[in-house]
Amino acid sequence: MIILTFKLKYADKRWQQYLEETFGKDISEKFSIEANATAKTNELTVNLFNFKENSEIISKIKNDKNIISAYIVSNNSVKKRIA
Numbered sequence: 001m002i003i004l005t006f007k008l009k010y011a012d013k014r015w016q017q018y019l020e021e022t023f024g025k026d027i028s029e030k031f032s033i034e035a036n037a038t039a040k041t042n043e044l045t046v047n048l049f050n051f052k053e054n055s056e057i058i059s060k061i062k063n064d065k066n067i068i069s070a071y072i073v074s075n076n077s078v079k080k081r082i083a
Contacts, residue, residue, distance in 0.1 A: 005045065005046065006068075007043055008066050032047040032049065
């Protein structure tokens with residue numbers, strides 16, 4: 001299984017709203033998200049399972065200033081680093 005996984009820093013909006021505006025409603029509904037908020041950070045980990053290397057999604061990730069890191073993972077190892 002190929003997984004797209006990336007981390008976002010807080011973008012001054014609700015996470016779901018931000019993801020819908022950035023990636024579109026259809027894609028954002030497929031995301032599995034996990035928020036991690038502490039006194040020092042507010043980050044979100046997003047996973048998209050069964051990822052078929054969509055160049056539009058990869059381009060949006062590369063150009064998003066709020067994305068901390070992004071990877072394509074296959075068989076529990078990093079296949080490609082995006083950001």
